[in-house]
Amino acid sequence: MAIIGRTLACMQFQQLLYFVAVAETRHFTRAAEQVHVSQPSLSQQVRALEKELGAELFSRARGNIALTDAGEALLPLARRILADADTARIEVQELAQLRRGRIRLGATPSVCTGLLPEVLRAFHDRHPGIQLLLEEGGSHDLVRELARGALDLAIVVLPLPSPSPALTTVELLREDLVVVSSPDARGFGGKTVRVADLERERLVMFRHGYDLRELTVAACRAEGFEPEFAVEGGEMDAVLGFVRAGLGVAVVPRMVAERAGRGLRMTPLARPTLHRTIALAHRSDVAPPRAARELQRMLLER
Numbered sequence: 486m487a488i489i490g491r492t493l494a495c496m497q498f499q500q501l502l503y504f505v506a507v508a509e510t511r512h513f514t515r516a517a518e519q520v521h522v523s524q525p526s527l528s529q530q531v532r533a534l535e536k537e538l539g540a541e542l543f544s545r546a547r548g549n550i551a552l553t554d555a556g557e558a559l560l561p562l563a564r565r566i567l568a569d570a571d572t573a574r575i576e577v578q579e580l581a582q583l584r585r586g587r588i589r590l591g592a593t594p595s596v597c598t599g600l601l602p603e604v605l606r607a608f609h610d611r612h613p614g615i616q617l618l619l620e621e622g623g624s625h626d627l628v629r630e631l632a633r634g635a636l637d638l639a640i641v642v643l644p645l646p647s648p649s650p651a652l653t654t655v656e657l658l659r660e661d662l663v664v665v666s667s668p669d670a671r672g673f674g675g676k677t678v679r680v681a682d683l684e685r686e687r688l689v690m691f692r693h694g695y696d697l698r699e700l701t702v703a704a705c706r707a708e709g710f711e712p713e714f715a716v717e718g719g720e721m722d723a724v725l726g727f728v729r730a731g732l733g734v735a736v737v738p739r740m741v742a743e744r745a746g747r748g749l750r751m752t753p754l755a756r757p758t759l760h761r762t763i764a765l766a767h768r769s770d771v772a773p774p775r776a777a778r779e780l781q782r783m784l785l786e787r
Contacts (some may be wrong), residue, residue, distance in 0.1 A: 498570055503531055504571045592627070594617065597621055652768060660738050666749070690735070691720070
């Protein structure tokens with residue numbers, strides 16, 4: 486063991502790889518095929534290793550290959566060195582991915598407006614070589630894109646429209662919904678508004694497939710009325726613009742309302758409030774790339 490310890494630093498990884506292959510196959514020709522090298526080259530390298538160690542590693546009596554005591558002592562050390570080298574190679578490659586590469590991220594439009602800008606700016610400042618590819622869509626569409634491998638990560642609204650055991654979700658935040666209106670809209674001068682009060686209002690409504698549309702309509706029906714739409718079918722920016730113009734009111738996430746700028750009045754909903762749960766999702770059977778895992782960490786720690 487002392488001889489082995491003194492010579493480990495002098496060994497080539499290639500020699501250790503060949504030694505382990507022979508030890509596992511107990512055959513020089515099959516070992517050479519396994520590591521894609523000629524049998525004479527493999528034998529030469531094993532002999533060189535034995536010379537460096539000053540001890541024979543294999544007993545070659547009558548074509549039967551067996552480990553000597555020195556070979557038995559070296560085998561677990563060699564396997565550990567090769568495994569550590571492979572781990573180091575993977576880690577270095579993954580670090581390189583943080584200098585270049587891409588992340589395919591899906592998110593609902595309201596999350597793109599509220600949560601993502603600051604986090605993506607911080608990520609880009611830290612890893613400017615990573616290309617960020619963003620796809621906006623409703624949770625149903627994003628889940629489908631995750632399942633087919635078109636996205637690395639997706640920020641979705643829970644519960645998922647069609648629960649899938651193939652996805653892993655981690656909660657990011659629970660966010661209150663609020664009512665936005667034009668500053669001169671009547672009936673919105675108080676501190677809060679009830680869902681039942683929306684029966685007297687015309688709503689600016691999102692397109693079908695929007696999580697906020699389903700949530701708002703379900704809340705109105707739970708209060709016993711069918712909401713009336715002034716205009717429907719818009720994305721987030723269009724809905725906010727129509728509300729500013731006085732076409733109606735809309736139910737939006739608080740984070741979006743707080744970042745919407747001038748021309749809108751935000752009124753919280755009275756208890757019981759409406760809220761939504763935002764989660765980060767990825768496929769359970771495939772680990773996200775290193776860069777995507779770094780973005781995931783930043784989102785969870787924001």
